[in-house]
Amino acid sequence: MGITYFKRLRMEYDLSGQLFAEPLLAEGYELLPWSEDLLKDHAEVKYKSFRFEMDANVFPNLGARDGCRRLMADIVHRGRFVPQATWLVQYWPQLARRPEICGTIQGMVEETGDGQRLGAVQNVGVTDSHRGRGLGRALLHRSLLGFREAGYTRVFLEVTAQNSGAVRLYQRLGFRQTKVVFKAAEVLDEELAYA
Numbered sequence: 001m002g003i004t005y006f007k008r009l010r011m012e013y014d015l016s017g018q019l020f021a022e023p024l025l026a027e028g029y030e031l032l033p034w035s036e037d038l039l040k041d042h043a044e045v046k047y048k049s050f051r052f053e054m055d056a057n058v059f060p061n062l063g064a065r066d067g068c069r070r071l072m073a074d075i076v077h078r079g080r081f082v083p084q085a086t087w088l089v090q091y092w093p094q095l096a097r098r099p100e101i102c103g104t105i106q107g108m109v110e111e112t113g114d115g116q117r118l119g120a121v122q123n124v125g126v127t128d129s130h131r132g133r134g135l136g137r138a139l140l141h142r143s144l145l146g147f148r149e150a151g152y153t154r155v156f157l158e159v160t161a162q163n164s165g166a167v168r169l170y171q172r173l174g175f176r177q178t179k180v181v182f183k184a185a186e187v188l189d190e191e192l193a194y195a
């Protein structure tokens with residue numbers, strides 16, 4: 001094992017202007033607002049979205065089902081949760097007996113040293129077979145609307161610099177890079193080359 005540092009970009013979105021357009025979801029997809037009984041579904045889809053991704057090296061909790069449950073419980077129960085900015089996507093094809101949960105996003109608040117309150121987007125994730133259909137964009141749209149309704153004017157997220165698809169998506173939607181931060185993580189020796 002060795003310690004490596006992952007470069008992360010902090011990106012901000014200014015909510016005072018017009019929001020990017022809401023994408024139309026394909027048939028069968030539905031966005032569900034937060035409710036406590038969806039906690040386990042958020043944790044499960046978070047796990048399925050991140051388990052094979054680079055961020056599971058940066059944040060080992062994301063690579064384990066238990067870790068995602070703990071993470072989700074922490075997000076919801078530590079007093080900084082923004083339920084209006086927390087959404088789930090389900091896919092319910094015709095004739096199927098039950099829906100498949102395939103996307104998640106959560107909102108939190110960060111208080112800065114100078115007393116400002118910023119919205120913080122956490123862990124947007126879409127499961128592999130549902131990517132590239134506008135669900136990431138739809139989740140971000142609903143989450144940003146939720147932050148705005150809750151009174152926030154600025155929202156930020158952090159993304160691993162090598163996650164170029166996600167970085168491009170955020171840039172296209174209007175997020176702007178404000179800072180570079182480094183996150184230390186313990187990784188297997190053979191994974192050091194990825195950092």
Ligand SMILES: CC(C)(COP(=O)(O)OP(=O)(O)OC[C@H]1O[C@@H](n2cnc3c(N)ncnc32)[C@H](O)[C@@H]1OP(=O)(O)O)[C@@H](O)C(=O)NCCC(=O)NCCS
Pocket residue numbers: 049050053055123124125126127130131132133134135136137138158159160163164165166168169
């Ligand atoms: C990043 C992520 C949420 C995007 O979700 P999505 O539903 O595919 O997003 P959308 O369909 O709205 O947008 C797709 C765009 O995202 C980008 N993208 C990133 N990863 C992608 C992937 N694996 N498959 C398809 N598109 C991807 C592409 O640039 C694509 O752009 P395009 O419209 O020009 O083709 C999703 O790929 C994901 O869950 N990745 C793993 C978890 C992760 O890294 N989350 C980000 C943490 S900061």
